[in-house]
Amino acid sequence: MHAPAPPHLAVGRPLRVMLLLANWVGGGAERVAAHVVARLDPERIDARLGLLHTRGPYLDMVAEDRVVVPAQPDRFAHFGLPNRELFTVGTIVGGAIHAPRAFRKMIIDHRPDVVMSFLKGTAILTYLALMGLGPRRPRWIAREGNNVLTLAEYESPNPAARRASLALTRKAYARADAVLANSSDMAADLIGDLGIAPDRMHTINNPIDIALIQQAAGQQVAGKPNRPYILSAGRLEYQKAHEVLIRAFAASRAWRSHALVILGKGSLINDLHRLAAQLGIGEHVRFIGFVANPYAWMAQADLFVLSSRWEGFPTVAAEALACGTPLLMTDCKFGPRDVIEPGISGELVPVDDVDAMARSIADLIAAPERRAALREAGLARVQRFAIEAMVEQYAKLFEKFAPVPAR
Structure with missing residues (x-):
């Protein structure tokens, strides 16, 4: 019937x-x-x-x-x-x-x-x-x-x-x-x-347009650092809390081996430049601005970090999963727990907690096998958003x- x-x-x-x-x-x-x-x-x-x-x-x-x-x-x-x-x-x-x-x-x-x-x-x-x-x-x-x-x-x-x-x-x-x-x-x-x-x-x-993202992820990246990097992407505004990420990056000591690359434009660009310089890591933080293909940057990053104070559904985090990038995010309202299963396909830290984010960055950078497990679980998880x-x-x-x- x-x-x-x-x-x-x-x-x-x-x-x-x-x-x-x-x-x-x-x-x-x-x-x-x-x-x-x-x-x-x-x-x-x-x-x-x-x-x-x-x-x-x-x-x-x-x-x-x-x-x-x-x-x-x-x-x-x-x-x-x-x-x-x-x-x-x-x-x-x-x-x-x-x-x-x-x-x-x-x-x-x-x-x-x-x-x-x-x-x-x-x-x-x-x-x-x-x-x-x-x-x-x-x-x-x-x-x-x-x-x-x-x-x-x-x-x-x-x-x-x-x-x-x-x-x-x-x-x-x-x-x-x-x-x-x-x-x-x-x-x-x-x-x-x-x-x-x-x-x-x-x-x-x-x-999430997984096929299109994965195709774009295979393209070349112009101007990337000459060493491994941690990536973030989003408007340079209060909501995205990039100053928390920069402070956590400095405290994690990950700058000894990695650069921090931030994609996006916004009104806080000068403040963030000054903060990185004041913390003594200015040469290790790269502000790239808007890029037409962020997915190629994601695919070559060792870790993607989203430090937002609030979201609706953090699309950029799901896109990072589609690129096979290990994911660390704040447990903000709303959406991170829809995007990942905490501890399986990504990691969560409290909002505005510099110390917790620094510890997680340091732990993940020091554990390539853990990042590989997150990568595989993330690629499986993102299929639900196809x-x-x-x-x-x-x-x-x-x-x-x-x-x-x-x-």
């Missing part, structure tokens, strides 16, 4: 889905959205990206006719900034007026059956955009990919703004038909922190919320 066709296929057309993103700063959310739109079967699901502007990386992964933008995208060019830099009176007022109108017009013009918002800022804009649409309102899935409470604390300029941000976030998520998290411990905290009913909560880990399986989970979630067609 055959299972019944999904509701949208019963009426002979693909399900129409629109993924909404307010800012496009080149993080994990943007990459996931681009992967999902590019990989879904258009005969099954007609997926579009609804963006306020088209500036930033990863857009070349998506066909141009899959991207929808407002008539005046330059009006929203400032939405390419990190959220913390958007907390000004002008951007808040302008965003509250113009951005929901832009999303609303996209929704009315393209008539998606399901919309998915990415991150809390876009969730608030989507909540405003959908108000009053009545029967034209699509089903709405609010996807969260970061630590909402910590981010609100960090981004808000004062306690009043933090309270207002969280109140509006709770109200918005309460109106969504479903909430999606990208790690299991984030889902558990969202249920408690935002009062989301457990039956409205779903979890899909970020997709892009094909993760995109199929998205397809099934969209179909679960497809409107039942009228008779």
